[in-house]
Amino acid sequence: MSSQDEQFPAAAAPEAAAASADEGMTWWYRWLCRIAGVIGGMSCACAGLWNCVTINPLNIAAGVWMMLNAFVLFLCEAPFCCQFIEFANAVSARADQLRAWQKAAFYCGMAVFPVMLSLTLTTLFGNAIAFATGVLYGLSALGKKGDAISYARIHQQQKQMDEEKLTGTLEGQA
DSSP states (O other): OOHHHHHHHHHHHHHHHHHHHHHTOOHHHHHHHHHHHHHHHHHHHHHHHHHTSSSOHHHHHHHHHHHHHHHHHHHHHOGGGGTTSTTHHHHHHHHHHSOHHHHHHHHHHHHHHHHHHOOOHHHHHHHHHHHHHHHHHHHHHHOOOOOHHHHHHHHHHHHHHHHHHHHHHHHHHO
16 A cells, blocks of 8 residues: 555545535434445345346346446445455545535436336335435435524514515505
């Protein structure tokens, strides 16, 4: 291992922590997304292998793509599952730097492609959890829900502005 490879994860760790801190995800939601990614990878791998046991070339292509999806999910969400691959930690660090909406688009796009190749129950159920992982990341990109006090203030300010406009137009007519 070269010194450059040893320095990359150390240099990328603060940037990844800063990027995930900017997202506003809580620790339990981040773990939920990671666990969903690992389970989605397992379901893609099993369904992809099952999908390859056929003579239909589109099913085989969809099954290979699903196994590739599983590999990418494991690589991005759980690099400890890929310890035999040298660049696993570097890819995981790079994936952690992505924003939540970018991960959501990537994971959902990866999950939709095999379904478009071969629309079967195996591809639908196999990619459902991988797609759900993308949806979870997409929901985190939307941000936190506001509290009731701030909504009440906004509503009260809007009501005051509407009353001022109404009284201004009535005084203007008289």
